[in-house]
Amino acid sequence: MSHLYKQLLPEGKVRVDNQTGPGSNRELGTDDVIEKKSRSPVDATPEVPDDRILGIGDTQIGGIDEDVTHRIQAGWMKWRATTRVMCDKRISLKLKGKFYRVAIRPAMLYGSECWAMTKAQAIRVEVAEMRMLRWTCGKTLADRILTGVFRAELEVGAIINKLREERLKWFGHVRRRDETAPLRRAESIHVDDIRKRGRPNMRWEDRLAKDLIKLGLSEDMTSDKTTWRTRIRVEY
Structure with a gap:
């Protein structure tokens, strides 16, 4: 079990506990805050129109x-x-x-x-x-x-x-x-618009x-x- 515990803050940040895990290069205090920079899979997927x-x-x-x-x-x-x-x-x-x-x-x-x-x-x-x-x-x-x-x-x-x-x-x-x-x-719907020049x-x-x-x-x-x-x- 990892000794690093994280708590998600309302501001979109992550608070790290003072107990650091193996491989860490410094000791983090209880008040240390790290900006959370993550992207959900939904955001990473390009938005595709319904049509x-x-x-x-x-x-x-x-x-x-x-x-x-x-x-x-x-x-x-x-x-x-x-x-x-x-x-x-x-x-x-x-x-x-x-x-x-x-x-x-x-x-x-x-x-x-x-x-x-x-x-x-x-x-x-x-x-x-x-x-x-x-x-x-x-x-x-x-x-x-x-x-x-x-x-x-x-x-x-x-x-x-x-x-x-x-x-x-x-x-x-x-x-x-x-x-x-x-x-x-829907076939009878008519949209009023100005016809452009050239072949329709x-x-x-x-x-x-x-x-x-x-x-x-x-x-x-x-x-x-x-x-x-x-x-x-x-x-x-």
Whole structure:
């Protein structure tokens, strides 16, 4: 048992008893006071906004660059944590692809249903995924192999299609809610502001309109959940 006893004072200081422990270089009196300089683990942890925890950021004004970067980094963390599986030559490529779809890709898609994603941001995510798939197959970009070859061997579809599926799935969920639901009432909120010069940022509604046109869908189809999920579903 240590011979050094400390008592926390209201002023945030520490009072040390006159009995010193082994290794001390001087004797401390009962009135000696030492400034307490400690930091709690909570203070040491960087404060993270609530929207970042949920995987969404300034989606309504097109400011999701940081969120896209964060999700890509999360995907790489998952991939590095499973390199014993993804880089093991004894495991078949088909099983690796299934493991990737279950364990790694969801980390990159988390919160993406609320993203007003631009084409450049979608390409960033796709490039990160293709690098993972190449390394999983033991290849690099220098091997000059088409991306379709890796996707066929691993049975992994384009992540851009999965991003679109997640957006439309959430869109159908919102449309099926009652008009009095807070989720629906939030859509009618209008913020008065002065529009800046230049091209307006991509909005979530604009991104959805492009997705609906590409798949030949309409908002009325969202009332039937089974039919809607079938029409927007991506195989891999």
